[in-house]
Amino acid sequence: MKKFDPTLYFITDSSGWTEEEFLRRVEEALKGGTTLLQLREKDKSTREYVDLAKRVHKVTKTYNVPLIIDDRVDVAMAIGAEGVHLGQSDMPISTARKILGNDVIIGATTKTVPQALEAYEQGADYLGVGAIYPTTTKVNTVLTSTETLDAICKAVPIPVNAIGGLNKTNTNVLEGIGIAGFCVVSAIMRTDDPKSETEILLNIAKELKKC
DSSP states (O other): OOOOOOSEEEEOOOTTSOHHHHHHHHHHHHHHTOSEEEEOOSSSOHHHHHHHHHHHHHHHHHTTOOEEEESOHHHHHHHTOSEEEEOTTSSOHHHHHHHHOSSSEEEEEEOSHHHHHHHHHHTOSEEEEOOSSOOSSSSSOOOOOHHHHHHHHHHOSSOEEEOSSOOTTTGGGGTTSOOSEEEESHHHHTSSOHHHHHHHHHHHHHHHHHO
16 A cells, blocks of 8 residues: 555554543544554553554554554554654664565655655655654654755655644644645644544645645
């Protein structure tokens, strides 16, 4: 599977939730129109990650939304996920591509134009660029300017998504930049109504793509 829509890219954060509540929020976001979903688990064991990924994948398949596994090529392979997302310290994209083949979606985190070009040349299908704003989901947040985001969008022919601290109140800084969409974590995970919030964010993302 290679076809995907990165307009509203939801990245999960299960910390603080029971598994049942976490899965409920994931499904509510899917009901609200999330177009791409990444399961990100930094602290689970491999077995725990695989078990949760299987349950999440069952839900995402119901809504025909690709599931991207953060960091772990082995977990993505184990559950037959549609893709994997790799950071600068993870497995090289070219190596992951050799292992996974051409039909699996591979995303990459980049913060500079040289990193973006390297990821594209190695076979990345999309890029996540940021952090645009400070975020609580990662300990070491390195901010990326909107000027750099714009330069990356112009430098590569693959979809580029903005990421980092984005919510319905602050996406105006992305106007006029050729992003394919944006990524959110807390804006959906920490809201009282994930479905409604997702619907709002999706509309914002669609409008930004028209700019």
